[in-house]
Amino acid sequence: MKKLKRLIGALGMLAMLVVVLTACGSRQSLAKQDVLTNDKASKTITWGVKADTKLFGLMDVKDNQIKGFDADIATALTKRVLGKNATAKFVQVTSQTRIPLLKNGNIDAILATMTITPEREKQVDFTNSYFDAGQSLLVKKGSAIKSVKDLNKSGTKVLGVTGANSVENIKKAAPKAKVLELSDYAQAMTALKSGQGVALTTDNGILYGMASQNPGYEVVGGTFTKEPYGIAVNKGQEPLKKALNKALKEIEADGTYNRILKKWFGNVAGFDYKEASR
CATH class of the missing domain: 3.40.190.10 (Periplasmic binding protein-like II)
Structure with missing residues (x-):
């Protein structure tokens, strides 16, 4: 009886594996269709x-x-x-x-x-x-940060979003700065407000949208990349x-x-x- 139960269990697991593999195959073939x-x-x-x-x-x-x-x-x-x-x-x-x-x-x-x-x-x-678009900076109004050059100081913290091209760009433009990556723009804005960084960087169009929602913040420094x-x-x-x-x-x-x-x-x-x- 125990052997029969083990066999039934193994067959069940095999059936589940076939279903998963079939689903994965369907998804992959879907991506390759016209x-x-x-x-x-x-x-x-x-x-x-x-x-x-x-x-x-x-x-x-x-x-x-x-x-x-x-x-x-x-x-x-x-x-x-x-x-x-x-x-x-x-x-x-x-x-x-x-x-x-x-x-x-x-x-x-x-x-x-x-x-x-x-x-x-x-x-x-x-x-x-x-x-x-072009990459720029969002800072609190009255900030000493006026351009990307002001970020190139050892230990200066800049905020970005994981997966965005802007993270790699800021590392090149201000190599001495420390970049803190957040999962999305809402979290990045919260981090800026709480002082976890002196500036948030991404494309200017995105930053203007954030500034319009947060009147105490402004876009500065023009653009330092083409996006x-x-x-x-x-x-x-x-x-x-x-x-x-x-x-x-x-x-x-x-x-x-x-x-x-x-x-x-x-x-x-x-x-x-x-x-x-x-």
């Missing part, structure tokens, strides 16, 4: 967007909808690629999770303040740039990439892009809306 063909069939593009970044993608607690520049651009592109009745579905991502979710087939594309870099191009393919944002798709998804590039040109040509840009950045103090327009 995403554009699947999206045309479902009339839906599933986008990875930020939900903690004011102006670009922020969760509205009133209706649990992600709203921002990236979300509106994603919606406009979806309707260009699939038709006016198509749906843009949003999945919340962070700087750490966005590429893994894309590679696993959980999302079709990333539109989430993602800078095009040679290192990332080894993992994903990018469309043409849809927003040209072109691109839409990321999985390797091998050339049809989707071409369709998105075509759609980007169309919304820039007919004024849709500038209307969305003005909606989110037109009244942001310190942000040069006209310089960013296309």
